[in-house]
Amino acid sequence: MPKVIVVTSGKGGVGKTTTSASFATGLALRGNKTVVIDFDVGLRNLDLIMGCERRVVYDIINVINGEVALKQALIKDKHCDNLYVLPASQTRDKDALNLDGVGRILDELKESFDCIVCDSPAGIEHGAFSAMYYADEALVVTNPEVSSVRDSDRILGILAAKSKRAVEGLEPVREHLLVTRYDPKRVAAGEMLSVDDIQEILRIPLIGVIPESESVLQASNSGTPAIHLDKSDVAEAYRDVVARFMGDEVPMRFTTYEKVGLLKRLFGGR
Amino acid sequence: MPREEPAFKIKNANLPVLVLHLKTPDMARVRAQLETRIKQMPDFFAHTPVALGLAELAGLASSDAPLDLAGLLDFMRGQRMQAVGVIGGSAAQREAAALAGLGIIPETPARPAAVAEAAPEPVVEAPPAPPAQDLGPAQPDLPGLEVEAAPAPLAPPEARPTLVIDKPVRTGQRIYAEGANLVVLAIVNAGAELIADGDIHIYAPLRGRALAGARGNTAARIYAQSMEAELVAIAGYFQVFDEGIPEAVRGKFSQIYLDCDKVVVKAMANKR
Numbered sequence A: 001m002p003k004v005i006v007v008t009s010g011k012g013g014v015g016k017t018t019t020s021a022s023f024a025t026g027l028a029l030r031g032n033k034t035v036v037i038d039f040d041v042g043l044r045n046l047d048l049i050m051g052c053e054r055r056v057v058y059d060i061i062n063v064i065n066g067e068v069a070l071k072q073a074l075i076k077d078k079h080c081d082n083l084y085v086l087p088a089s090q091t092r093d094k095d096a097l098n099l100d101g102v103g104r105i106l107d108e109l110k111e112s113f114d115c116i117v118c119d120s121p122a123g124i125e126h127g128a129f130s131a132m133y134y135a136d137e138a139l140v141v142t143n144p145e146v147s148s149v150r151d152s153d154r155i156l157g158i159l160a161a162k163s164k165r166a167v168e169g170l171e172p173v174r175e176h177l178l179v180t181r182y183d184p185k186r187v188a189a190g191e192m193l194s195v196d197d198i199q200e201i202l203r204i205p206l207i208g209v210i211p212e213s214e215s216v217l218q219a220s221n222s223g224t225p226a227i228h229l230d231k232s233d234v235a236e237a238y239r240d241v242v243a244r245f246m247g248d249e250v251p252m253r254f255t256t257y258e259k260v261g262l263l264k265r266l267f268g269g270r
Numbered sequence B: 001m002p003r004e005e006p007a008f009k010i011k012n013a014n015l016p017v018l019v020l021h022l023k024t025p026d027m028a029r030v031r032a033q034l035e036t037r038i039k040q041m042p043d044f045f046a047h048t049p050v051a052l053g054l055a056e057l058a059g060l061a062s063s064d065a066p067l068d069l070a071g072l073l074d075f076m077r078g079q080r081m082q083a084v085g086v087i088g089g090s091a092a093q094r095e096a097a098a099l100a101g102l103g104i105i106p107e108t109p110a111r112p113a114a115v116a117e118a119a120p121e122p123v124v125e126a127p128p129a130p131p132a133q134d135l136g137p138a139q140p141d142l143p144g145l146e147v148e149a150a151p152a153p154l155a156p157p158e159a160r161p162t163l164v165i166d167k168p169v170r171t172g173q174r175i176y177a178e179g180a181n182l183v184v185l186a187i188v189n190a191g192a193e194l195i196a197d198g199d200i201h202i203y204a205p206l207r208g209r210a211l212a213g214a215r216g217n218t219a220a221r222i223y224a225q226s227m228e229a230e231l232v233a234i235a236g237y238f239q240v241f242d243e244g245i246p247e248a249v250r251g252k253f254s255q256i257y258l259d260c261d262k263v264v265v266k267a268m269a270n271k272r
């Protein structure tokens, strides 16, 4: 059964697009035929992070408006065979992402893809709502700060009440908490919420913790999803997330500061 | 010739209406206090029919001075409060009300009316409305903001079964148990709102708002397994905790009830 997975958060700048790119890549690397869709009409970041911005000719709104066939708008990823990108439009009206149109596109994609990853814009209207409405599963991206947790809580409320699955009384959307930009040192110092604090409020299963790392910025500047980075915590953490999503049992990593300290003591590193 | 099907019928109904008892002819003051009140419970009055109680004005010396009802009505409409009529007042005031398009509701002293009174001393500022960080500008027609009890059209209000919620109630969600008690088995997060015409029981932390006896039942109570609320109210009398929740009840299994006009929050004894 093909799956529609929304990457959502309410708040902007928390790492949804970074996550969409790496998560979709990870799914493709594990053999799933995957497409990742940019719902952020107007901002259009995903193609930059995937490094395919120069190949964007048509976008999702051209397809919704029936101006081109879906096949014409899909861009094949340069790193993986199994991965395609459906870009957002830079200029057009956000309202063009209407539910009917999005539903038609998703139905068509389900005929040839196993996983459809929807990169949601910030907020809870228009594009964000269209991105989450058809979801089977949701990665709720949350930073360890109160305002981000609050917005994730709001998104979870909407998923539980207004998604297609909720409205039609089907099995509820499967919710996964993904904590990103996690800095165990600052958490230990009490400057940020801990994973436990976040879970205590949101009360949904944790699928992973992505550490804060400068390598993310380098990756996005070079148009390479962070999961491809060599010897990077962020890449490892995203691989773990994909593995857990596929049902593997993988212990949580990158959540405690002590571990780093211990390694440092053992190897005398800095 | 067949008789025509009746297109309507008229029946006497005993409908619940909030009464806003005016205590001063100074509409600017009324508006200012009302605005504070509404900020504390946005949506509480939304589309709710409200009658203006003028009885206390009739006795004042200035009872023949013209009331700026039109201004008040404008303001109320802006707040989505629906003024339907006036009760009491001097002949001049009632005439002004009729001119302003309001109904004249006969006084029926036997019927207890719901009270929505300004707090004795304007104790608190409105708690900050949950900030809509980064959620974009205006939010018309928000998806996902209300979960309401399914209306049970024919049953009298008292007979409605308890509304039981077994999933987390999250920021921006509102649960209304109309004419019923409300039982919540999962967490009620900050920014979530529970409203019941009867009692409210929460068998999990209460971090949002809970308003029991919403149509004026002063005997309604709230029971929360862990008291961490932003706001609690009984029959329109409410209490906010902008300076934190008192140590004695914080995080404790608590009950909340009305003692005269005071909202009492009390930890439950551990004894059996």
Ligand SMILES: Nc1ncnc2c1ncn2[C@@H]1O[C@H](COP(=O)(O)OP(=O)(O)O)[C@@H](O)[C@H]1O
Residues within 6 Å of the ligand: A009, A011, A012, A013, A014, A015, A016, A017, A018, A019, A045, A180, A181, A182, A210, A211, A212, A213, A214, A216, A217, A220, A234
């Ligand atoms: N794990 C991380 N460590 C450091 N910076 C990150 C991390 N994840 C995301 N970022 C940075 O945060 C910013 C916002 O990320 P983005 O994925 O565009 O968020 P969103 O799509 O939620 O708005 C970007 O500058 C990105 O490089």
Ligand SMILES: [Mg+2]
Residues within 6 Å of the ligand: A016, A017, A018, A040, A045, A120, A121
């Ligand atoms: Mg983004």
